[in-house]
Amino acid sequence: LKVDLRPSQLLGSATPRDWFASAVADLGALLSDHLHCERKAAENALALVRRYPQHPGLVGALTRLAHEETSHLVQVASVMEQRGIAPRRDTPNHYARQLLALVRPHDPQRLLDSLLVAAFIEARSHERLNLLADGFGETKDVELAGLYRSLGGAEERHARLFLELAAPLVTAADLASRVADLGKREAEIITALPVTSRIH
Ligand SMILES: [Fe+2]
Ligand SMILES: [Fe+2]
Numbered sequence: 001l002k003v004d005l006r007p008s009q010l011l012g013s014a015t016p017r018d019w020f021a022s023a024v025a026d027l028g029a030l031l032s033d034h035l036h037c038e039r040k041a042a043e044n045a046l047a048l049v050r051r052y053p054q055h056p057g058l059v060g061a062l063t064r065l066a067h068e069e070t071s072h073l074v075q076v077a078s079v080m081e082q083r084g085i086a087p088r089r090d091t092p093n094h095y096a097r098q099l100l101a102l103v104r105p106h107d108p109q110r111l112l113d114s115l116l117v118a119a120f121i122e123a124r125s126h127e128r129l130n131l132l133a134d135g136f137g138e139t140k141d142v143e144l145a146g147l148y149r150s151l152g153g154a155e156e157r158h159a160r161l162f163l164e165l166a167a168p169l170v171t172a173a174d175l176a177s178r179v180a181d182l183g184k185r186e187a188e189i190i191t192a193l194p195v196t197s198r199i200h
Pocket of ligand 1: 038041068069072151154155
């Protein structure tokens, strides 16, 4: 039993093609949600640095990640500012909350699950940001198409990074089995959520 570490192989369900139209129905809501996603990605990386500085390679990898996510935050904020779109308050992210509820409470499972849930969120974000890049390409919004293409590529790298940090914690068989469990749950969670103007 070997785990396929390609982020594109993680997801157990594909977002329907018509998702784009609903996502951009309220562009201000979508961009605000995306802004907060980048913020939470940076905060989550730093929270892992706070909790697990002893895990090999984690501090270096996740401080760089937090730095990169913060730079994404800068990019999204600046596009919003240029377009005169005011950032809104964050609203509860039921997708992330339901996934985080699957993290087992004690270590070493807690660290493993935290890293794997982060990998799934990055992999799903990779899929969704690429759909935004495709959609904005079709609607000829070159700026947002370019932004989402570049941010989508970053999410795929981030998914791989989290998987690589998780892999040494357990045997290959245990890793594959936990990835399969979480993948099944992630697909159920994302499929059950209403489609609105947000990333997930
Ligand atoms: Fe990001
Ligand atoms: Fe990311």
